[in-house]
Amino acid sequence: MTVLLELVDVDVAIGPATILRGIQLQVQREDRVALIGANGSGKSTLLRTLHGLLKPVRGLQSTAFGARQAMVFQRPFLLRTTVARNLALGLRLAGVPPHEIAARVPDALARVGLADIGERHARHLSVGQQQRVAFARAWALRPDLLFLDEPTASLDPPAKREIESLMATFAEAGTTMVFASHNLGQVKRLATRVVYLERGRLLADLPVAAFFDHDRLREVSREADLFLQGEMA
Template sequence: MAERDPSTLHARDLTVVLGGVRALDGLDLTLEPGLRTVVLGANGAGKSVLLRTLHGLIRPARGEVTWSRPTRQAMVFQRPVMLRRSAFANITYALAVNGVPEPERTRRAAAALARVGLAAIASRPARVLSGGEQQRLALARAWALEPDYLFLDEPTASLDPGATAEIERVIASFAAEGTRIVMTTHNLGQARRLADEIVFIHAGRATERTAADLFFDHPASREAGLFLQGELPWK
């Protein structure tokens, strides 16, 4: 995957109205290849809506998302949706839908499970796995599709610290292989550990895009400063 040509994402004037509320309000954003981006912002700022819009799940009322070249993408949700079949079949299903033939399908599914440390439970029904295992399976399913961009919406929000560490390890390893990571989180520690750059969202707009090591000590926007103060009151 590392050898694939990188793709740049341009979001221009994105406006999304959900239930009469402007979730995104003329948001502009450029995501360059090779970085790990964490989107931060207060509750209701529009982080999840942004990810879904970039991924194509939500059609913006105005504006557009363009890619510099054809780009494969996948998304992992806060609450993973597991199909009522085995862990292994959850992955082969996604591959079959995307036209991956046998025996390639089986090979890739097995590799994906091994990648997230679930090879031993391949035949277990996905629905009876633990929350952490389900999220790892969701990651494996997304990874098997060999995405250029992987969107993750609060992937560890409902997990315990052990499972969270495991998920972070997997995400970091995907990124190391060249998968472009774009994720949201409420966990600032996680953001520090995983982010190369931070995109800060306030009231449906991206108020800043800053390198991660700079952001936490010197946020550029006033809103981000207030947010960090609220989240890290000892500062």
């Protein structure tokens, strides 16, 4: 197995507050890791750390040499320009040469079912379409690692289904993913592994079947088991 990403005993602080403590996490190629935990438990902070937007104040973080990564946020943030330019600018920032950009933009838009709207202004799309554009922008980078922070949280059920099916497509293409979710159905459908956070600590890290097996989860973490029971009640 290829390790793409590793955190060893990592603490992360925002200003004076230590938000994550003693995090140990290894992500292997083709893992699909769901991050779950209550509001404020540290899921977004962990994702931002994994993506390099926050630096650990203690411990070691390493990413496999040459691994490309992208992140999709809960609310799509797009630039105030056309859909196609949103994708093209992302690629230019990543150092992709112009002829390659010209080929990748339509390919990525087709991949998310938006082949016809490249020239539309991104701000004039529905939130569901905007999130698909954010996925296309991530896809166009051909990431080895894709981080997703509650990518369906602000969407209605049909848009949610579309995004889930995109995540499944990315998974089939071999993209390694780490995603935060409050939706246990989604976790069961998409994750291979579940990581449970509570107040900035990582209390359980199990294959998805073991996580949803009450007896096994309780052996690993009583807190995680209580959380899960609460969520399923």
